[in-house]
Structure formats: C-alpha cells, structure tokens
Amino acid sequence: MKILVAVKRVVDYNIKVRIKADGSDVDIEGVKMGINPFDENALEEALRLKEKGIATEVVAVSLGTSANQDVLRHSLAMGADRAILIEASADLQPLAVAKLLKSIVAREEPNLIILGKQAIDDDAGQTGQMLAALLDYPQGTFASTLQIEGDEVTVTREVDGGTETLALALPAVITADLRLNEPRFVKLPNLMMARKKPIETINAAELGVNLDARLKLIQVSEPAVRKAGIKVDSVEELLSKLRSHEGILV
Amino acid sequence: MKILILAEHDDLQLSPSVHQAVTAAQFWNSPVHVLVAGNHADAVAQQAASIDGVERVVHANADHLAHPLAEDIASLLVSISEGYDVILAAHSSFSKNALPRVAAMLDIAMISDVLEIKADNTYVRSIYAGNVLTTIQSTDAVQLLTVHGSNFAAASLGGNAEIVNTEIPASFKKASWKSEVRSQSDRPALGSAKIVVSGGRSLGSAEKFEQVLSPLAYKLGAALGATRAAVDAGYAPNDIQVGQTGVVVAPELYIAVGVSGAIQHTYGMRDSKIVVAINQDPDAPIFQVADYGLVADLFDVIPELTAAIQ
Ligand SMILES: Cc1cc2nc3c(=O)[nH]c(=O)nc-3n(C[C@H](O)[C@H](O)[C@H](O)COP(=O)(O)OP(=O)(O)OC[C@H]3O[C@@H](n4cnc5c(N)ncnc54)[C@H](O)[C@@H]3O)c2cc1C
Ligand SMILES: Cc1cc2nc3c(=O)[nH]c(=O)nc-3n(C[C@H](O)[C@H](O)[C@H](O)COP(=O)(O)OP(=O)(O)OC[C@H]3O[C@@H](n4cnc5c(N)ncnc54)[C@H](O)[C@@H]3O)c2cc1C
Numbered sequence: 404m405k406i407l408v409a410v411k412r413v414v415d416y417n418i419k420v421r422i423k424a425d426g427s428d429v430d431i432e433g434v435k436m437g438i439n440p441f442d443e444n445a446l447e448e449a450l451r452l453k454e455k456g457i458a459t460e461v462v463a464v465s466l467g468t469s470a471n472q473d474v475l476r477h478s479l480a481m482g483a484d485r486a487i488l489i490e491a492s493a494d495l496q497p498l499a500v501a502k503l504l505k506s507i508v509a510r511e512e513p514n515l516i517i518l519g520k521q522a523i524d525d526d527a528g529q530t531g532q533m534l535a536a537l538l539d540y541p542q543g544t545f546a547s548t549l550q551i552e553g554d555e556v557t558v559t560r561e562v563d564g565g566t567e568t569l570a571l572a573l574p575a576v577i578t579a580d581l582r583l584n585e586p587r588f589v590k591l592p593n594l595m596m597a598r599k600k601p602i603e604t605i606n607a608a609e610l611g612v613n614l615d616a617r618l619k620l621i622q623v624s625e626p627a628v629r630k631a632g633i634k635v636d637s638v639e640e641l642l643s644k645l646r647s648h649e650g651i652l653v
Numbered sequence: 654m655k656i657l658i659l660a661e662h663d664d665l666q667l668s669p670s671v672h673q674a675v676t677a678a679q680f681w682n683s684p685v686h687v688l689v690a691g692n693h694a695d696a697v698a699q700q701a702a703s704i705d706g707v708e709r710v711v712h713a714n715a716d717h718l719a720h721p722l723a724e725d726i727a728s729l730l731v732s733i734s735e736g737y738d739v740i741l742a743a744h745s746s747f748s749k750n751a752l753p754r755v756a757a758m759l760d761i762a763m764i765s766d767v768l769e770i771k772a773d774n775t776y777v778r779s780i781y782a783g784n785v786l787t788t789i790q791s792t793d794a795v796q797l798l799t800v801h802g803s804n805f806a807a808a809s810l811g812g813n814a815e816i817v818n819t820e821i822p823a824s825f826k827k828a829s830w831k832s833e834v835r836s837q838s839d840r841p842a843l844g845s846a847k848i849v850v851s852g853g854r855s856l857g858s859a860e861k862f863e864q865v866l867s868p869l870a871y872k873l874g875a876a877l878g879a880t881r882a883a884v885d886a887g888y889a890p891n892d893i894q895v896g897q898t899g900v901v902v903a904p905e906l907y908i909a910v911g912v913s914g915a916i917q918h919t920y921g922m923r924d925s926k927i928v929v930a931i932n933q934d935p936d937a938p939i940f941q942v943a944d945y946g947l948v949a950d951l952f953d954v955i956p957e958l959t960a961a962i963q
Contacts, residue, residue, distance in 0.1 A: 419916065420781050429785055497753070498762055525780050526897070527765050532723065532753035541828035542723055544750050547891070557831065562746040563844070563900070564892050565835040569722070572827040581881070581898060582891060617762035621788040626779065629923060632944035634935075638957045641929065644945050648927060651906050652873075652962070 404551075404573075405460045406449040407513035408483070409504060411439040412467055412474045413524045426622045438474040441519025443481075443586040445579040448549060449517055450482045450587075457551050460484045462511060466495055466503055472602055479597035480589045486600070491607035491614060497525075499614045501533035506610040508538060513574065515556065520545050520578040531578035541571040547582040654683040657711075659730060659742040659751070660701055664691045664719070667700040669845060670743030672807035675706050677800040679808070680770045681739055684708040687814075690729055690821075692719035702814040710816045717824035720833070724825035727754035732822050734759060737795065744799035752799060761793040767800045782897040783920035802844075803903035803924050836892050843893055846876035848906045851895055851922070854882035855911030855932075855951060862888040865952065866910060869959045878902065880918050896921035911951045914939025931955070 414420055415435040423430045438446075452458040463478035464487040465471040475486035489503050508516060521528035535542035543549070543558030547566065550557045554573045559566050561580050607614060635641045645652045656678045661668040671687065678685045687701045690713040698712040713729055730751070734740065740755065742748035744766040756763035769777040774791045776798065843849065850870045856862040862883065870877050879889035881896060895902055897917040907925035911932060912918060919942050922928065930943035933950050940946040947954060 414781070416917070419784055422785055429781070496762060498757060498760075501757060521898070523782065523897075526782065527763075528749055529753035529756065529763055529765060532750065533757035535724075536727065536754040536757035541825065542750075542754070543828075544723070545746060560746075560750075561891055562750075562833075564842075565833060566891075567720075567833040568831040570829050570831055575827075582885070617791065617793050618764065619790040619792060621775065621790055623780075623788075624786045626783060626786050626923075629928070629942040631941045632928075632946065634940070634946045634948060636947075638947070638954050638961055641945055641947055641958070642961055645906070645927070645929070651927060 404458050404514040405462065405511065406452060406458045407462050407464060407508065407511055407516045408442070408446045408449050408478070409516070409518040409530070410442040410446065410463050410465045410474050410478050411519070411522045412436055412465060412471045413439045413522055416440055416523055422623045422625060426624055428620065429623055436470070436473070438477050439519050439522050441521060441523070441579050441581060444581055444583045445517040445519050446478055446481055446483065447584045447586040448579060451584065452551065453482070462487060462513065464489065464504065464507055466491055466500055466607070468492060475602050476594070476597045477589060479600045480593040481587060486602045488602050488604045489607050489610070490604055493614045494616065495614065496616055496618055497527050497529040498533055498617060499612065500530050501537055502612040503607055503610055504530070504534050505537045506612060515573060515575060515577065517577045517579055520580050531576050535576035538576070541575045542577075543569055543571050543575060544578040545580045546577050547580045549577060549583065654681060654738045655736055656681055656683055656685045656739040656741070657734070657737040658685060658687045659726070659740070659748055660687050660689045660697070661743065661745055661747045662689065662691060662694060662697040664694045665696060667697050668743070668745070669807060670745060670802045671701065672704060673802040673805040674741055674743045674800055675704050675808035676805040677767070677770060678739065678741060679706055681773065683738070686711055686737075688713065688730065688733070690718045690721055690726060692716055698816050702816050703810050703812050705809050705811040707812045707814040710814050711819050712816050713819050713821050715821045718821070720830035722825060722828050722830060723751040723754050724828055726751040727758060728822045728825065730755050731758045733819055734795070739796045741798045741800060743802045748799050752797060756797050759795060759797070761795050761797055762791055764789065764791060764796075764798040767798050768804050782916050783923060784916060801901070803901065836890055840870060841874065841876045843876040843878055843895070843900050843902060846902070846904050848873045848875035848908070849878045849895070849902050849904045849922075849925070850875045850908045850910065851878035851880065851912055852883055852889065852910045853880040853912040854886055854888070856883060856888055859888045865955050869955055872959055872962045875908075880912050909939050909943070910955060912939050913937050914942060
C-alpha cells in the first residue's frame, strides 16, 4: 500500500517570531525554518508502517515555493521514497491546500494519507479534515495510535477528557498528534544522500485549483503580555500575597 | 440573517462551552439556533432551549448519532445549513474534528479559535502558539468559525426556545466508533476549574506527580494540569496537558510547579488571573509570566505549602 504524507515548511518551533513594524504581517525573513513538528510524526508513522511490511511506498508532498525543498530533503533523509513539491507562490490557506492535495491524491491514489493535526504557524488544524471531506473519505484526526489490518485502519484519537477509538475503511485520512510516535533523528549521511535524490515539481497552476485567498489578513499585532510580577522568599510570604486577593484562598 | 451553533454534549449534559458560543453569537444581533445531535438527548435539547438568547433548538435524534462521527455531524450540518449566515461552535476537539469538514463541503473558509469578533466578517485569532494576534476578514458569504470559550462570558439561563426535530442524512458507514476512555476524576474539570495546579517533568515519576501534587490540589479544590514533557514521560495522562496542543485553561489561580514556561505551555494558561510559579531555576521563563514567583525546590515547598493551607 502507498502512503502520502503532507509536510509543511514552518518557522522552527523554538523561535519567537516578530511582527513587521507596520503590522502588516509576521516577519519571517531569515528566520530558521523546518518541517512542521506534527508532520514529522506523520512521516515517522508512515515509515514505521513501511518497515513493518504494511506499506510499500511513502511519498512526501509539500506545497509552497522552491524553498520547501529543504523539508522534502529532510523527508527523504528520514526515509521517504519520493518527494513532490507543488509550487505555488500564493500564501495558501487550508482549503486551497486541501484542494491541491486532493488533486495529488487523484494522481497518486494512495491508500492512506497522513497529515499533521495542525501547523504550528497558523494553528488552524483544518487541512486534514477538509481533505477528507473533499475526497469523501473517513477521517481519524488527532491520532495517537494507528493500526492497519486488511483494508481497515483503527485509530485512537486524543479528545477532550480522554481518547476515542474508531475504525476507518481505507482509503482514509489521518492527522497525527505528537504522541503518535517519536520521530527518528536524521543522520548526516542520509541527509547527504537525500541531496542527490530527485524532487518532482508540479506547478500548482497546472492542477486547475482556485487558490484565491478567502481570508484577508488585515493586520497582525503583539498580544498583551503578562508582565512579570514579584519574587517572594518563602511559602509564608506567598500565602499572604495570595490571601490579599479577595476570594482566592481562605 | 440567522446563526446556527453546533452544540457539544454527552447525551445527558450540555457542555458549558455552548453558553459561551451563544454569547459570541449575540454579536450578530440575529436569531440564534442551536443544533443538538445525539441519541435520545432530549434533556440536552431542553437545556439548550433554556439558554437566554436561543430562539430555536434543532434536535436531531438517531441511533448513529450516539457517538457522533465527524462525517455524520458534518453531513447533518450541511443538510440544514441553508439559510444560515453564520455557523459556529466552541473550540473543542469535537468541533475541531467536524467543522473543517463542513467548511470544505460548503466550499468556504473556516476561522479557528476566534478570540474576538470585530465586525460581521472580521475576527481576531492568534497564531504561532499565541505569540502573534491576527485580524482577519472572511470574504465568504457564510461565516464558519470556532470561538475560544474563555474569551466569551457564558450566556445565562432564562430562555424558552422552541424545539424542532429534523431529518437526518444516512450514516456515513465508512467509519465506525469502537470505544472510548474518559478519565474519571473527583477533581473539577480542568477546562473550567477555578484553581489549577500544574506539574512539569521535574516531578520525576508518575508516583511523585501524584504524591506531591494531589494533596495540594485536594486542599485547594483544584484541577491537576501537566506539561507535555510530563505527559510524554508518562507522569500524567495526556488529557490534562495544558498548552497549545492541550487544554486551554482560564482559572482564577494557576500554580505552575517545576514548569519551565515554554511558549507552547504558557499559551494554554495565559488567561489565568493569577499565576504562581515555583521553580528552582531563577532564570526559568515561567517567572516572566508569573505574578508571584518562588525560587525553590518543589519537593521542599509543596508539602510546606500544602500543610499551611487550611
Ligand atoms: C485568515 C488567514 C489569513 C492568512 N493570510 C496569510 C497571509 O497573508 N500570508 C501568509 O503567509 N499566510 C497566510 N495564511 C496562512 C495559510 O493559510 C497557511 O499557511 C496554510 O493555509 C496552511 O494552514 P495551516 O498551516 O494553518 O494548516 P493546518 O490545517 O494547521 O495544517 C495541518 C496539516 O496540513 C498539512 N499542510 C498544511 N499546509 C501545507 C503545505 N503548504 N504543504 C504541505 N502540507 C501542508 C500539514 O500536514 C499540516 O500539519 C493565512 C491564514 C489564515 C487562516
Ligand atoms: C509542536 C509542539 C507543541 C507543544 N505543545 C505543548 C503543550 O501543549 N503543552 C506543553 O506544556 N508543552 C508543549 N510542548 C513542549 C514544550 O515546548 C516544552 O518542552 C514543555 O512545556 C516543557 O515541559 P516542562 O516544563 O515540564 O519540562 P522542562 O523543560 O524539562 O522543565 C522543567 C523545569 O522544572 C524545573 N525544576 C527541575 N527540578 C525542580 C525542582 N526540584 N524544584 C523546582 N523546579 C524544578 C527546571 O528548572 C525546569 O525549569 C510542545 C512542543 C512542541 C514542539
């Protein structure tokens, strides 16, 4: 079986992004970028399924500019068999991403598609569900375990207050939670080898998808930051401070 | 203009977040309908009907909605969506699962986790784990969004809406519900607790997490929370993780015990009224967001603090 994994290029999760002086957008010029952490879990899971002999091919796909080659190289270095870049200059919103991924699904016909449960830049968490809807496939979102037997995948999902287990007929769309697995380290020789591997590039315009932004960005701003308070020296002092707030402690 | 709210419930109890969604919906000054989909959830429909500001409850009752799947909720919502200009829900794992599916079926954009509604089609939401606020405008005819519960006051009771039954599309069939595990606890629910005691990886083991933090939480009537590092290490269950990818809390008092204060964690606790941090590293980032910081070994001061509270 073939597995398609979506990998997004995002600002490294350790970096605190700044906004442009005119408040028009975030300033990510020259900032360290990398693969969206949840997408790394998605890819890791696909690779493990291949190592178990369940999957035969793992294809990584990223949407964006030629700069996205770095996350695809990373994916190849982790062990993906092939990489596809859908080149689009536009800032893609989840619905457009889902539509582009749908057209890749039509070409590749994977049995399983795994995405991250959310991208850590926009924190939207929509793309997987949208893709499942467009394909009329079942969905298993926020997956923390995944088991394939025959043409069915059993997924345990992280939900508010616990977990839920679903069985989905393949083909299906899964979105990965961080707890799904621990992504492997990429070894330097693998990264060197991945540099030589081809990346198939498709121009988004050829896919006949309307990429118009539905949401307009009006402005960005800094949230009000909590200001640091005071340090207390003892438990006693802490308690007396807390008791000075009406009703907090008795 | 009409507004439809997707209600979350467990067939017995309406989720308190529906009250917050009703308040958010009042922004449009238009009739508000609530969709209650379930299996014999009549009591829930009644509860929804009694919320002040709700005009109609659309009740969908079917066997296959007992443990509703996103696929079935989405097709039901789409089937009744005609005539609604705004579709919204509280931002929870239930609506996060279903609403993007509705958006794609209706070919409209979705706006996740709205903090503030500025105008009929203009919203504030955060990106980058809460580090940046964006104001965005939707160009779609139908507005589809989830709202950040704690930013909207809960609508009060006192309403008396009509309850109407609705036709239900056939079940999706390609997905089926197998089982669920809901954590049982005598403690208050994390998302709505007045006091939260949160522990980090520094607790060192599941046993110590329980031994050190439980007595304090018990005395304070507090919910327990945890960092992802603590969850990953197996010290705490996943559903008490606070943060960007966990639960967002807004208690009166948040006590962070041996928590470093990574942005992904502080995202989840930033709406707390008062934050106390106990950490042995005076430079830990958590102190930058704490009202009261105590630089100390948690194993010394938590028992002391617990003992000092009546
Ligand atoms: C209102 C609004 C306005 C925006 N305006 C701008 C703007 O002006 N400028 C700008 O730069 N951006 C803008 N964006 C950002 C753009 O929408 C996102 O970068 C993109 O749509 C993906 O959304 P997400 O990251 O939130 O997806 P999610 O739904 O959170 O992503 C889930 C998963 O989908 C997959 N995925 C998502 N995107 C890709 C991708 N490109 N390639 C491969 N896999 C992918 C990944 O597996 C990911 O883990 C805007 C977004 C919104 C909501
Ligand atoms: C995509 C992504 C999403 C994430 N989402 C979340 C999320 O939702 N929630 C979340 O919490 N994290 C999240 N994280 C992880 C986050 O980045 C941090 O790694 C995590 O919050 C750190 O947890 P911690 O403070 O318990 O552990 P550590 O970073 O190990 O910090 C332990 C702290 O305890 C202190 N300490 C140690 N011993 C003692 C002692 N005896 N007494 C007092 N203090 C002591 C130390 O000084 C240190 O500050 C996410 C990460 C990523 C990449």
